[in-house]
Structures are given as C-alpha cells and as structure tokens.
Amino acid sequence: MTRIVAFETTDIRFPTSLSLDGSDAMNPDPDYSAAYLRIVTDAEDDLSGHSLVFTIGRGNDVQVAALGVLAARLVGRELEPLLDDMGAANRALIGDSQLRWLGPEKGVMHMAIGAVVNALWDLKAKQAGLPLWQLLARMSPEDLIGLVDFRYLTNSLTPEEALEILRTAEPGRADRERELLATGYPAYTTSPGWLGYSDDKLASLCREAIADGFGQIKLKVGADLEDDIRRLRIAREVCGPDFPIAIDANQRWEVAEAIAWVNALAPFQPAWIEEPTSPDDVLGHAEIARGVAPIRVATGEHAQNRVIFKQLLQARAIDVMQIDAVRVAGVNENIANLLLAAKYGIPVCPHAGGVGLCEAVQHLSMFDFVAVSGTREGRMIEYVDHLHEHFVVPTEVREGVYVAPLAPGAGMEMKAESRIAHEWEAARVAG
C-alpha cells in the first residue's frame, strides 16, 4: 500500500516581460509563471507526480493557494484507489460542493483541480513506464469512457455516442501509433508573431519558421489595424501566397468590430482568426463565424470547461477547437473535449507555449490521433520556443513536427534546479 505523504507547491516566475516575449493585444507584459505542484508518496520507486498551472505573473500566488487547499484532500490518502479509478478521483475533486461554489468549474479553483488531476496522471504514467499519450491510447474504449464526467454534456454527447467514437477508432490504433512514432505530429509556430517585435524581427522569424519546416505561422493582431495590415503584408511576402498564416486577436474585439477587422485583413488570406472576442461569448463567436466565412474561427485556450466547448460546437461557432492542457480540469475534462470535437468533426489544434504547455498538450493530440479522431488531417499543435530547457523531458520539435515523447509521464516535470532558481523571490522571502 502506498500513501501520499506530501503535496509540495512552488510559485515559479520568469521575467519574460523584459523581452516582450508573449506580448499580444490583451497581454502587453506577461511574466510567464507556473503554480507548480508535486505529489510525493512513500513508495520505494521514488516516483512523484508533477504538474503546473500556467499563469502570466501577478496572481500566481493565488493559484498556488488554490492548489494548497487541495492538499488536505490528498495527503495521507492511499494512492492505488485514486490511480486505479481516475474517473472517480476526478469526479470527487470536481464534486466537492464547497470548492465548487468558487467557480463552479471555472477559474482559479477549477485550474487547481486540473493540476491535481494532471499530477496524478503523471504519476500513473510513470508507474506504467509509459508516456501519457501511450498510456491513454492503450486503454479500452470502456475504460476511457469511465474517465469522462458527462454531466451537462448529454444533450450533445451521450456516453453511448462517445463509446461508439472510440470503438470506431480502435482497430486502427496500432497502425497509427507506428505512424506517429515514425512521422510525429504537425506543429505550427507563433514565435514570429508577438506584437512587441519589430518588422525586421518579424520578417526574419518568418523566414526561420519556414526554414525550420513549420507548416503554419501565427501573428498577433488587434491592437492597431494599420499595423496589422503592414505586418501581415510583410509576413505574406516572406512566406509566399500559399503558406498558412493564422491570426490571433486575444479577445480584443467587439463582435461587429471583429467582423469588420477580419474582413479588412481578408486579402492576406488568414488561415484562421483566433480569439476574436470574449471566450465566454458563444453566440458572439457564432455571429463572427457567419460574418467572416470562409475565414475560419478558432478559440478555446480560455474556454473554462467542457460546457463552453459543447456550446461552441452546437452553435457552429468555431471551425478549429483549441484545447489547453491546464485551463480545464485536467486530462479527464480534455478527453471530454476531444470526444466533443470528434462528434462534431471539428479539428483540435491545441494552444501551447507558456510554461510547459507544449510539453503537456502534445500528449492529448497524440492520444487523439491514435484513439479518438484517428486523423492528423488539418490538425497541428502550437509551438513556441520558450523555456523548454527547464523541463526534464523538453518538447522535441524537428522539421516542423512534434516528435512523440517516449519518456514515462505527462510531461510537465520541471528540473529541480530550475524550480529552485526561478522560485519567486517574494514567495521565498515570505516562506
């Protein structure tokens, strides 16, 4: 019998605002940060479960406090019953009625629950000696269904329909796993596109992206239309007429403004418009989708839970669904999100970047390819070349594709020396 004996949290912050990495129309000066979690057991295998919530600076301590409140739910508990039924573990955490009041199922408390779920998956995958994507992709359709909380989904996706999706994909799993190991998963890069970069830097980073083999780039837009036109023109000239260039407004616009602005950029043929308005505005996205077609609408990195994704799909408000590894309640809720996307035939192109998001979310896309949607067609994972050096198993992108990780775990374990070096000074002083 193994017990959870410690639940360690760390407030980690990187001063990225100094270089304007990550700057966009809504987030001019992010300090990429992580509310970090490590679950420690008394097992002799010395394995621990790691995860994090990505934030952009101030408030990272609040996120750490939210993690801390969950420690009491776990420390002292037997590990096996939790890992043996991750569906029940997930539902128990989500279902705590007192904590639920703080959302429900959204924001700081929901992300904290997601981090605990993800840390347990990290531990489970390490115990199994498998990367998370492979662990999931080898579970039976029935066991996968048991992971999903279908509450509030059944008017759109029933457990029976979800099971059918997984069963349909089952026969091809082995072939697709081989294919994935041989050829990886497509990536696109946002590195050229931050608003704070100069035109020269933009142009040279576009050239670099193409030379590196990426199949798409993405540019931040939405602060100033003339600037956007100039920057898109530069990117289009460098990349050529057919290369996919997505644009991302980071929730900057009103609905009518989004439609007008995107149509003004239409001559540059954007591959999609991302986060045109509030992530809560399902009906607004639907209106925008109708107003900018055939340009596609993408969103999801700030979608708070599966109920929002359900509605975005029901309302035909998005053409591309962008899950995030740490915004929702972890792996379990993201499996629900992947199943919803599969039901509606919408491609999932995850949000990544930040701190550890590439490391984490690749597992979900690879699982999706092998065992859910069964395809990489029209799908790719965002890639930003920031901060990977701090991870024990850093993302490997070669010739524009994510190389499938083989190391056991869920990918978010940071190096001990990085955690120590980047622990927030105020937290160190206070602690």
Next chain:
Amino acid sequence: MTRIVAFETTDIRFPTSLSLDGSDAMNPDPDYSAAYLRIVTDAEDDLSGHSLVFTIGRGNDVQVAALGVLAARLVGRELEPLLDDMGAANRALIGDSQLRWLGPEKGVMHMAIGAVVNALWDLKAKQAGLPLWQLLARMSPEDLIGLVDFRYLTNSLTPEEALEILRTAEPGRADRERELLATGYPAYTTSPGWLGYSDDKLASLCREAIADGFGQIKLKVGADLEDDIRRLRIAREVCGPDFPIAIDANQRWEVAEAIAWVNALAPFQPAWIEEPTSPDDVLGHAEIARGVAPIRVATGEHAQNRVIFKQLLQARAIDVMQIDAVRVAGVNENIANLLLAAKYGIPVCPHAGGVGLCEAVQHLSMFDFVAVSGTREGRMIEYVDHLHEHFVVPTEVREGVYVAPLAPGAGMEMKAESRIAHEWEAARVAG
C-alpha cells in the same frame, strides 16, 4: 488628500452545516463564509470601505488570498481619483492583464475584484452620507453610463441604448423614490425550502411565510422526484392554489432531465424553475425554457459575468434574471446586468441569503426600480433569515417587503465583534 493606508482581509466562517440551513441538491453541507475586506484611509472622518465575497466554506482562504493580491493595487494610492471616477477604477482593476489570465472575468479572481469595487462604493456612499441605492439613483444618466464597461456587450446593448433607458426613467425618479420609501420592495422567502428540513418543518415554515406577508416562497428540488412531489404537495396544500411557489434545482440536472422533471412537477404550478442545469449552459437553458413553457426559467446567481447574462437574454433562455451582489465584478458590472435586463424587458429578482447578500443586493433592486426599469412589477428580492444579526445595518423585512435602508453605505459592513468572533480558527492559528 486622502490615502488608502490599509487593506484588511478576514477569513470568516459560520458552521451552518450543523443545522442543514442552506442545504440543497448540490450543496448538502455548506458552511456559510465570507472573505471579508476592509479598506482603510488616513482621513479624519474615520470611514472605511467594507465588503465581502460569500463562499460556502472550504476555499474561503483562497478567496481571501485573491483579495490580498489586490492590496498592492490600492494601498498607498490617493482615494479621491478612485472614488471620483468609479468607472475608471473598475476598468483598471478588470483590465489588469496578468490577473485577467486567471479568469478571464470569472471565478475567484473576478469575485475578488468585485469585492474591491464594492468596498470602494461602500466608502463613497458613506462619504456622501447616502445609502448606495440612493447615491446611484441620484446620479445623472450620463454618469451612470460612465460606470459601465460595455466591452463585449455592444452587439446587444450599446451605450446609446443604455443611456436612452436611463433617460426614459429619469422623470419618474423622485416619485418612485417616495413610493419606495413608503412601501418598500417586495421580498420572497426561501426559508421553508431547504432540502434537509423535515416535512413538518416545511409545513410550519410555509404557514409562517404566509403569516409574515411574503408574496412567494421557494423550495429546493432535484435530489429525488418522489420527495419533490411530496414536498410540493405539502407546500401547495398549506399555501393554497394561487400562492406563488418557486422551485430551485441548484444546477442538478441534464437538459432533458430538467424538462422531464419540471413537467412532472407542473401540476403544482411552480412560479419558476431556478438553476435547472449548468449556469454556463446558455443554449441548454434556452432548450429547457422551450421545453417547460409556460413555467418560467430563472438563473443567474452563478452567472460569472455580464457576457453570460447577455447571451441568456439574447437566446431567450430566461424569464427571470437573478443577479448576485458578489459573484460578478461588483456594483459596476451589476449596473450593466440591470441595463441588459431592462433592454430585454426581463424582471430582475436577485439571489440573496448567504452572508450579507440580502444586505447588499437590496441596494441594486431599489436603484433599478427608481432609475433603470422603473417598476417593481413581477420583481422581488430573495430573503433568508440567516446571520443578519452580524451586520451593522441588518436587512429589515416587514410584512414581506424590504424596507429601504437609509444608513449610509453599501450594506455589507459586519460588526467588529462578529468579525472577531467568527474569524476562522485555522486562520487565527496560522496568523
């Protein structure tokens, strides 16, 4: 010149779970709690700004931590520029991009911002020597419009339309203020309806509610259909065939389940069905509204912000809108919510109870009557007779109506002795 010199927070909890007060289908054992805030200045008037976020126990410390993070934005600042332009103060707090990442505009961080906004309003009203409702109801339509953040609203409500609503109500303000002072604002009571109460207690509390002059009662439902039928039958027998009895499922159901369950209760003529499903599910509420008509659908106590209310109204998903004083970003965002309801002609019947919610939200309904919707028709404020004794200006309900408060402030100041007596023990030990 006055400066903010302190920002005090307190973790206050009441052990209400011991008596099953507040028990419902989703919240079996709430411990009513408050993340309490006091803003202190160096002015000689000795006035301070008080507010709170209501929670139901565990996690109240996370909410307190979120308040704490905002202290740095306020302590040391001049007070006058903040109070003189509460619209700008509100937008600056909401617009902090690093903190916004933790929502955006939802959950723990958003409620913390709301508490700061509300505490500033409390201070402003005390300085003016007016109760908040009167302070707001005497502002010009133009100044009121300046309080509202119209971001993400303009496809539904423009500043011009909102101004028109306020201008239309302006000529009748003085008459309605007199009327309000003379006759109060209608209340309904939820006291009989908690799930944990026995049938006898339910029946005697129904009798008491009618004797006390309330115009409506509300029963919790959703845990067990047979129980609901039995309890509704008892209530209907006691109250008679025409007395309004609302029912509240506290988010318990799937969409199809809600429609079937409510229709099974239709013979008892519920006045409305409240929170039938996830508060995030705009399209689900619209489906339910179509499926249970003519029974009305009500929701809003967990609506995270004005963008959700906007969509509930756009989709014709609700017949009754239930704002909450502390769920959204304070008085300013609730003015947006009132304006949205007025535009769509939907009555606002606020959520109350908890800790201090009656004390706070009555100001918004009274302001709405005097200066926004201009009517009390079909409107009432929830009332629960819990914990009022801890407030400096406790809610006064007489013969089923809220008596308009005349004491200066926004209503959420708790007595110092109550704050000390009910500070959470763990917090005291840790502190």
